Amino acid sequence: MAERPEDLNLPNAVITRIIKEALPDGVNISKEARSAISRAASVFVLYATSCANNFAMKGKRKTLNASDVLSAMEEMEFQRFITPLKEALEAYRREQKGKKEASEQKKKDKDRKTDSEEQDKTRDEDNDEDEERLEEEEQNEEEEVDN
């Protein structure tokens, strides 16, 4: 949860890198411009969330899903983002399917600094249920929230 106002800021270093990548080489970005873009990005997130939430509510769903976000982009007149976002979504789904093992491993390493082989096996079994995973995730997400 956001406890301090700065929790609603995005990391400046990452924002700056994204700006630099988008602009031609050697363009100077003033400090003021950086922080303005960073603020704009936070507002964008809120605006997108609010729009997406409207679509979820229309669909009588409690949980925001990918299609809500895509609809929100259209509503916000950011149609130009839809194709790259769909590509990103596909890439994400592929990644979840293919690299689940690796990412789970990473996550686990972080969660608890132990990595016994037994746990690996249980994770592997989980992978068989990949297809059901996306729906499951939605539920998990809700559970996380309730807690």
Next chain:
Amino acid sequence: MAEVVVGRDKCGEQRLVSLPLSRIRVIMKSSPEVSSINQEALVLTAKATELFVQHLATYSYRHGRGKEAKALTYNDLSSAAEESETFQFLADILPKKILASKYLKMLKEKDEEDEEKDDDGESDDDEAES
């Protein structure tokens, strides 16, 4: 959720999103009406935010005045918010900078306008009273 710290993805593979998902989630959750967000929606919002940052930066730079100086300034951004319809929602947080003297002049002009209106109103009242 523990996110991989950005910049640690040096192991060749390009990460899908470079903004920290945990932070994006906190911002999304700060909206009171939102109850829960699934992972795909979170990833898409993060990605959309990246695209947005790129778009805002390139649009402001291309339409801005700093192009000759090879610089992106605050004014370029606030002009974008003012001129472009898609960036309109940013107008409040990217107000145009103006000189204090100009602002005072604007205030004065506005006061005068208001006074004129008030005068009209008063004269109406006067008429009604008499």
